Amino acid sequence: MCGIVGVVSSGPVNQLIYDALLLLQHRxxxxxxxxxxxERKFFMHKAKGMVRDVFRTRNMRALPGSVGLGQVRYPTAGNADSEEEAQPFYVNAPFGIVLVHNGNLTNADVLKAELFSTDHRHINTESDSEVLLNVFAHELDRxxxxxxxxxxxVFAAVSAVHRRVRGSYAVIALIAGHGVLAFRDPFGIRPLSIGRGQDGTLMLASESVALEGTGHVFERSVAPGEAVFIALDGTLHARQCAEQPRLNPCIFEYVYLARPDSVLDGVSVYQARLNLGETLAKRVISTVPPNEIDVIIPIPESSRPSATQLAHLLGVPYREGFVKNRYVGRTFIMPGQGVRKKSVRQKLNVITSEFKGRNVLLVDDSIVRGTTSREIVQMARxxxxxxxxLASAAPPVRFPxxxxxxxxxxxxxVAHxxxxxxxxxxxxxxxxxxxxVEAMKRAIGSxxxxxDGFDASCFDGVYVTGDIDPEDIARINQARIGQEDPLAQDSSRLALPNAQEA
Known part of the structure; x- marks a missing residue:
């Protein structure tokens, strides 16, 4: 999961891209x-860390020009410790291309072998984004x-990429001296939007909040399989480049990943979470009579809309019982279980008066590993x-x-x-x-x-690209970040970057 942005303007874009990345920091x-x-020369700065730490005044001054792109990275494969795997990635031929990518290729190993043996291109990192860049560069050269x-x-090259590449990819690339290209995989798994400023500036970004938050008017989402090419003079060209595109966005974007003030593929994320609270209410009533619940308390932050709607429909008071400390490091980077427990308690502080002597319904957006949920339940006790x-606005997470x-x-x-x-x-x-699961799909799909549907593979085990089997999952998981210590990583909702912190 990453956040990407690209801009074509008539004025300097360094500050604009920086501001957009801040709005995508949660990704x-x-x-x-x-x-x-x-003047056809690229100026680049990238490093490990958050946007405010990576870019200082001297770095911003060294990023001149009226066109550019940027990325914030949350690694899922490759080497998280390598500065070289921070994006953008660059190749000098043809023309000179830099690229940022949100998603994950499921056939990266096959493509890497093809690039070496057939396309005669060298891959220098473990990142699938570098693989994707070189596939595109080879096809553009052809x-x-x-x-x-x-x-x-450009569109012919993207069509060839679609034929070769499998998995999820929302891409923005800058071709030296020509313009900015953006495209999505044929299933539209990862989001990508386009907007326009009053001065004619065109911006592409993972979420609409990055457009609107920088003064651009959101125009539309890039369609699955579609490619959009913006020339340096601002002329926009668009074409469908996939043979059988289907709109199957990742449903976890609406459950947790995206900011609530974003609109993805025509769906308000905030309204989606309200709807999840409405359908969850029916499940709660069938399990716990509302008169046995004294108070409903969300586990910050993404569960709040669902918890609010749930409390309204059940006629039970809604209260804030946890206060989140935004300045504690993410839980999953801690070295072991004992430290992680301490970190959860550092991240969340309890308002005792909201719990004492009450039957409490906690609402979370999802439950992944379960370690954080267990600790929070104990904190309430x-x-x-x-x-x-405990109510989860999402179904059990049973599949990777x-x-x-x-x-x-x-x-x-925990649910597998x-x-x-x-x-x-x-x-x-x-x-x-x-x-x-089906209620979740109806609540958001309505x-x-x-x-056309959703990628809900972590809930139902159905992988929309149709090329995943247990052996593929095992292989992909071998490349997953943090394999060395299963206790060192907590991928529950407190561990993932939080949408409300951007």
Whole structure:
């Protein structure tokens, strides 16, 4: 999961890209990078860390030009410790190309072998984004055949990429001296939007919030399989480059990943979470009578809309019982279980008066590993709660994600191979209520009839690209960040970058 942005303007773009990356910071906090172009020369700065730490005044001054792109990275494969794997990536031929990528290629190993043996291109990192860049560069070289670049050549290259590449990819690339290209995979798994400023500036970004937050008017989402090429003079060309595109966005974007003030593929993320609260209410009523619940408390932050709607429909008071400390490091980078428990308690502080002597229903957006949920339930008990119920606005996470979210291996998922009752016992709550998979799809899908469906693979095990089997999952998980210590990584909702912190 990453956040990407590209800009074509008539004025300097360094500050504009920086501001957009701040608005996308929730999509990646491990590394950040910006590249700009002036007179066909690229100027780049990238490093590990958050946007505000990576870019200082001297770095911004060294990024001149009226066109550029940027990325914030949350690694799921490759080497997270390598500065070289921060994006953008660069190749000098043809023309000179820099690229940023959000997603995960499921056939990266095959492509890497093809690039070496057939295309005669060298890959210098473990990043699938460098693989994707070189595949595109090779296909662009083939389509131009040494001639001048035209939009038709760019679209032909993207069509060839779609035929070769599998997995999820939202891409923005800058071709030196020509313009900015953006395209999505044929299933539209990862989001990408386009907007326009009053001065004619065109911006592409992972989420609409980055457009609107920088003064641009959101125009539309880039369609699955579509390529958009913006020439340096601002002329926009667009073409469908996939043979059978289908709009199947990742449903976890709406559950957790995206900011609530974004609109993705015609769906308000905030409204989607309200709808999840509405359908969750039916599940709660069938498990715990509302008169046995004294108060409903969200686990900050993404669960708040669902918890608010749930409380309204059940007629139960909504209260804030946890205060989040935004200045504590992410839980999953801690070296072991004991330290992680301490970090959860550092991240969340309990308002004791909201728990003492009450039957409390906690609402979370999702439950992944379960370690954080177990600790939070214990915190509620320590604060004096009589009973602690836990409701998840998402269904049980039973399967790994292979499309760019760092979900653990199957054995690390608390719901994998277990019944709800077995998960309840592990977490230690008095009742555990999960969202229903089909109800979740209906609740979100009803907001845009044009949706063909969702990638909900972490919930239902159906991988929309149709090329994933257990051996593929095992192989992909071998490349997952953090394999060396299964206790050192917590991929629950507190561990992932939080949408409200951007």
């Amino acid at each position: 990646g906090q491990d590394a950040a990078g910006i590249v700009t172009q002036q 389509s131009t055949r040494g001639a001048q670049l035209h939009p038709d050549d 320590d604060a004096g709660a009589k009973k602690v119920y 994600n292979v499309y760019g979210i760092d979900m653990p291996t199957p054995g690390e998922l 191979g277990r019944t709800v009752e077995e998960v309840r016992q592990i977490i230690g709550c008095d009742a555990l209520i999960y969202q229903d 907001l845009n009839p044009a949706l």
